[in-house]
Amino acid sequence: MPELPVPPAALRDFTAGLLGTLDVPRDDAALVADSLVQADLWGHGSHGVLRLPWYVARLRSGAMTARTDPAVLSDTGPLLLLDGRDGIGQVLADTARRLAVERARTHGVGVVGVRNSNHFGTAMYWTRRAARDGCVAILTTNASPAMAPWGGREKVLGTNPWSIAAPAADGRVVAVDIANTAVARGKIHLAKNRGEAIPETWAMAPDGSPTTDPAEGVLGVLLPMAGHKGYAITFLMDVLSGALTGSSVGASVHGPYEPERRSGCGHLFLAIDPAAFGDPGGYTERVEQLIAEVKDVPLAPGVDEVFYPGEVEDRAQAAALAAGGLHLAEQTLADLLQLSAETGVPFEPGTAPR
Amino acid sequence: MPELPVPPAALRDFTAGLLGTLDVPRDDAALVADSLVQADLWGHGSHGVLRLPWYVARLRSGAMTARTDPAVLSDTGPLLLLDGRDGIGQVLADTARRLAVERARTHGVGVVGVRNSNHFGTAMYWTRRAARDGCVAILTTNASPAMAPWGGREKVLGTNPWSIAAPAADGRVVAVDIANTAVARGKIHLAKNRGEAIPETWAMAPDGSPTTDPAEGVLGVLLPMAGHKGYAITFLMDVLSGALTGSSVGASVHGPYEPERRSGCGHLFLAIDPAAFGDPGGYTERVEQLIAEVKDVPLAPGVDEVFYPGEVEDRAQAAALAAGGLHLAEQTLADLLQLSAETGVPFEPGTAPR
Numbered sequence: 001m002p003e004l005p006v007p008p009a010a011l012r013d014f015t016a017g018l019l020g021t022l023d024v025p026r027d028d029a030a031l032v033a034d035s036l037v038q039a040d041l042w043g044h045g046s047h048g049v050l051r052l053p054w055y056v057a058r059l060r061s062g063a064m065t066a067r068t069d070p071a072v073l074s075d076t077g078p079l080l081l082l083d084g085r086d087g088i089g090q091v092l093a094d095t096a097r098r099l100a101v102e103r104a105r106t107h108g109v110g111v112v113g114v115r116n117s118n119h120f121g122t123a124m125y126w127t128r129r130a131a132r133d134g135c136v137a138i139l140t141t142n143a144s145p146a147m148a149p150w151g152g153r154e155k156v157l158g159t160n161p162w163s164i165a166a167p168a169a170d171g172r173v174v175a176v177d178i179a180n181t182a183v184a185r186g187k188i189h190l191a192k193n194r195g196e197a198i199p200e201t202w203a204m205a206p207d208g209s210p211t212t213d214p215a216e217g218v219l220g221v222l223l224p225m226a227g228h229k230g231y232a233i234t235f236l237m238d239v240l241s242g243a244l245t246g247s248s249v250g251a252s253v254h255g256p257y258e259p260e261r262r263s264g265c266g267h268l269f270l271a272i273d274p275a276a277f278g279d280p281g282g283y284t285e286r287v288e289q290l291i292a293e294v295k296d297v298p299l300a301p302g303v304d305e306v307f308y309p310g311e312v313e314d315r316a317q318a319a320a321l322a323a324g325g326l327h328l329a330e331q332t333l334a335d336l337l338q339l340s341a342e343t344g345v346p347f348e349p350g351t352a353p354r
Numbered sequence: 355m356p357e358l359p360v361p362p363a364a365l366r367d368f369t370a371g372l373l374g375t376l377d378v379p380r381d382d383a384a385l386v387a388d389s390l391v392q393a394d395l396w397g398h399g400s401h402g403v404l405r406l407p408w409y410v411a412r413l414r415s416g417a418m419t420a421r422t423d424p425a426v427l428s429d430t431g432p433l434l435l436l437d438g439r440d441g442i443g444q445v446l447a448d449t450a451r452r453l454a455v456e457r458a459r460t461h462g463v464g465v466v467g468v469r470n471s472n473h474f475g476t477a478m479y480w481t482r483r484a485a486r487d488g489c490v491a492i493l494t495t496n497a498s499p500a501m502a503p504w505g506g507r508e509k510v511l512g513t514n515p516w517s518i519a520a521p522a523a524d525g526r527v528v529a530v531d532i533a534n535t536a537v538a539r540g541k542i543h544l545a546k547n548r549g550e551a552i553p554e555t556w557a558m559a560p561d562g563s564p565t566t567d568p569a570e571g572v573l574g575v576l577l578p579m580a581g582h583k584g585y586a587i588t589f590l591m592d593v594l595s596g597a598l599t600g601s602s603v604g605a606s607v608h609g610p611y612e613p614e615r616r617s618g619c620g621h622l623f624l625a626i627d628p629a630a631f632g633d634p635g636g637y638t639e640r641v642e643q644l645i646a647e648v649k650d651v652p653l654a655p656g657v658d659e660v661f662y663p664g665e666v667e668d669r670a671q672a673a674a675l676a677a678g679g680l681h682l683a684e685q686t687l688a689d690l691l692q693l694s695a696e697t698g699v700p701f702e703p704g705t706a707p708r
Contacts, residue, residue, distance in 0.1 A: 079462030108433030152651030297506030
């Protein structure tokens, strides 16, 4: 394992170069690369370049098409429906973001449904983009079965992540990104790659028994966050993302780690322009009031600082950049080096500056 | 305590009659009464007629105005902003529901922000109404401080409830209604009224220590659901409900149990017409597929049946109606009888049929 951190630019260049060899257009490859490396920079290694080999396998099999070319199926002005036609999830999510923001600027609100998409990485990446565009944004997606209905013991529903982000003052963004399971499945994959045990509250083994083995957890059933609440939320997120958009739902959705199945996942992107409510300056003041109130609260014993939602990610990125880059899991590095060897796209993470 | 259940019609008549004596117009009084009794029928006693004395106190003080008369501040077509001018929360929520559905039928999506509102009871009551109108609906609200930011020990943020509901086949509705705390504050009030202890996971005492005493929990700090996730969700729900609509946010929002303070709470109501995506029949089939998949899952040990979200409430209502009515908490009954004595509006819950 290399002693030195991997510079983000090197990771981006490798990821984009690799996708380029698979016929992904240059801009799309750069977008996917940035979204994955950004997740690593935010400290969400479970949604970072760890996932690149899965995308590569799906592009190679043709389950995900390299040239994303969505079709517009409905357009009322403030609301659109796109058929993603099995293109790259990140490219479709960004198309939805761009259209939702554009329509919000015209109509106050923009809603874009996407059917027949693919895994788009971390939801916060897309809502934060819309927030940087000046909009309050909500993004939902469905995902392959990972969770049992409350009281059941087999996987039917996905983690169905969703994110809300909103602009604050001075370019700051407040943002939440939630998987409706106790943890995202990617965190169990990451623990497996790192050879670490998982808490018993994360997942059941395939036979329904508790487990601390990430290999069993990956095969077994994730537990919902907040008990029955997480189950109910994830069900309704499937309604928004899949049922409403005309995509697959429930057990019919396939995940990014299945190399040969089309995903069938769907998304719903909502953007609201605060200016449509007539007082954008007041909006920003109110968000800053919320930030100030949570930052100024008396602390619980043993706590140094309270963070507003999204601040942890910004701090993680600043720390990674200050340290010169990212420390990837050993298995992730090995996977990337193998892809480099297979394709001839250069990747030299362990090179020490002399 | 009466041996016999209270018939819902008697509760509705008393509630509406009582509000009528406080200058609430007849239709508005009937709406508030139905929304409170419906919460009791769904088994959500914490949001039922338990709250009537609070509303009465606020109407008497003038903190909440009896004649709700919202002003339209913005209207883009698919998006409106209403100033509730301190009217009754239920009346404003239903106005928002009606407008959001109407605009969704025209534009595919309707968004209605409400500022300067009041407590609207249970969020699911309004989203289910929109679902019965044929729309998928999301409703968010902010609320008075009940939760500490993650790592803090003083209340800054509300439970900020939110609900999503969606139509299924044959008039069925799937629905979730979430308070972002481990429990709704009302459940602690209900335990206090019932003289029952609360689990240690529900709330901290005012000094930050664990407690099983509901009286301490009411004064203390509720714990978020799912740890830091519940904190981040509730923060963003305040952005949607308060910051975006130009209402109060964070610690500036006042609760229904404060008789003399204007609330300042705000709501955001979103409706989407599935028909706008071009395939309403397919939409219904997909929701029914989800229902069938969760109902058909192999059961965990000791579980008799898996419920789809919202089914528990429908079952509770059917059981209450079959039993002839509702069993209210002793303190709640005493409060209602006192209101009856004060106002001369008749209420005879304990009358046995002979």
